[in-house]
Amino acid sequence: MKTILITGSSSGIGKAAAFYFAQRNWNVVATMRSPEKESDLTVLGNVLVTRLDVEDKESIQESVDQGINHFGKIDAVLNNAALGARGIFEAADDERIRSVFEVNVFGVMNVAKAILPHFRRNNGGIMINMSSMGGRITLPNLSLYHASKFAIEGFTEALYYELNSQNIKVKLIEPGAVDSDFGRRPSEYHYDETLADYKEYTDRVNQASLKMLGTSQMIPPEKVAEVVFQAASDQSSQLRYIVGEDAKALIHLRETGGDRALITQISQMLC
Numbered sequence: 287m288k289t290i291l292i293t294g295s296s297s298g299i300g301k302a303a304a305f306y307f308a309q310r311n312w313n314v315v316a317t318m319r320s321p322e323k324e325s326d327l328t329v330l331g332n333v334l335v336t337r338l339d340v341e342d343k344e345s346i347q348e349s350v351d352q353g354i355n356h357f358g359k360i361d362a363v364l365n366n367a368a369l370g371a372r373g374i375f376e377a378a379d380d381e382r383i384r385s386v387f388e389v390n391v392f393g394v395m396n397v398a399k400a401i402l403p404h405f406r407r408n409n410g411g412i413m414i415n416m417s418s419m420g421g422r423i424t425l426p427n428l429s430l431y432h433a434s435k436f437a438i439e440g441f442t443e444a445l446y447y448e449l450n451s452q453n454i455k456v457k458l459i460e461p462g463a464v465d466s467d468f469g470r471r472p473s474e475y476h477y478d479e480t481l482a483d484y485k486e487y488t489d490r491v492n493q494a495s496l497k498m499l500g501t502s503q504m505i506p507p508e509k510v511a512e513v514v515f516q517a518a519s520d521q522s523s524q525l526r527y528i529v530g531e532d533a534k535a536l537i538h539l540r541e542t543g544g545d546r547a548l549i550t551q552i553s554q555m556l557c
Contacts, residue, residue: 287332289313289357290518291350293340293397294367296324298466299416302507303364303514308333310515315353315360340367340393346400354404362412362518363401365394371430374484378430390434395441405454413449414457414517415442419533421460423540423548426491426556446525457517460537462530465504487557494556505530 290307294300295316304316308330316327317338327333334356338349353360369389371382394415405411420428421435439458446456513529528534540548 287311287313287357288361289315289353289359290362290364291315291317291353291360291401292364292366293317293338293393295327295335296320299461299464299507299510299514300364300366301327303366303511304333306508306511306515307518313357315349315357317349338367340396341388343396343400346396350400350404359408360401360404360411361408362414363397364414364416364514364518365397366416367393368416368434369431371434372427374427374481374488375429376484377481383430386430386434387437390431391437391441394438398445402449402454405449406452410453410455412455412457412518413442413445414459414514416514417442417458417460419460419462419528419530419536421458423536423552425495425552427488427495443525450523455523456525458526459510459514459517460526460528460533461505461510461513462533462536463504464507464510464530466507491556498555503531 290312292300292304292307292314295304295314296318300316300318304314304327308314308327312332314327314330314333316324316333316335318324318335319337319339321335321337324335328335334353336349336352337345339345350360367389369386371378371386398413401411401413405413415438417438418431418435420432421439424432442456442458449456510529513527517524517527528537536548536551539551
């Protein structure tokens with residue numbers, strides 16, 4: 287049985303992936319910041335639930351060590367833990383900006399630092415980084431989130447060359463809109479009432495976004511988990527895996543029509 291360590295396993299894509307891999311005869315190290323609150327995954331015999339905060343390097347190393355001690359080896363890692371961040375950039379204070387990058391970018395790097403020595407000792411492994419269509423295209427009022435995911439895209443693509451020399455595969459998952467609580471929490475939205483100049487624009491974007499989400503077919507987390515499993519199992523050198531018709535359409539538009547076509551389309555939809 288192979289083993290995967292997954293960050294952010296308490297909900298959404300992370301939890302769906304933990305179940306998906308466990309049901310397909312993989313061992314799973316399901317990590318989260320508050321494992322004491324988890325009850326569904328703990329009843330599965332091939333799942334080890336551990337505490338991991340991607341901002342806490344000690345907790346990362348402890349989870350990696352626990353996974354190796356429990357299952358003997360870790361074959362793959364899914365860097366899934368992330369923060370959503372909605373709202374205009376000018377309303378975000380320094381603490382908010384740094385927190386998004388600490389989790390979405392530096393957190394991924396922290397996990398990579400912890401697992402790579404184990405992969406190299408085993409002469410192989412698979413690192414799967416959860417990106418987004420938001421790592422390839424942008425939408426209004428998501429500047430911080432897009433900045434962090436664009437960073438993950440560049441980091442992962444460059445890492446591909448380095449780790450290929452060590453027989454370690456690197457993968458990027460790029461979902462479109464996912465039907466989960468991620469990004470919908472009130473704490474993820476920031477707006478400064480004193481910035482009245484943005485109010486008309488922000489109201490218009492919010493209304494258009496709600497309308498678009500109401501008519502779109504959002505991807506169930508299980509569909510993303512299925513693609514993650516494919517990336518971990520197909521033994522290919524493929525780097526990017528796009529999930530969802532919205533992601534495929536918008537990324538294709540950028541690749542074929544360029545910036546002008548994409549910005550015009552998004553502006554007509556949301557601005």
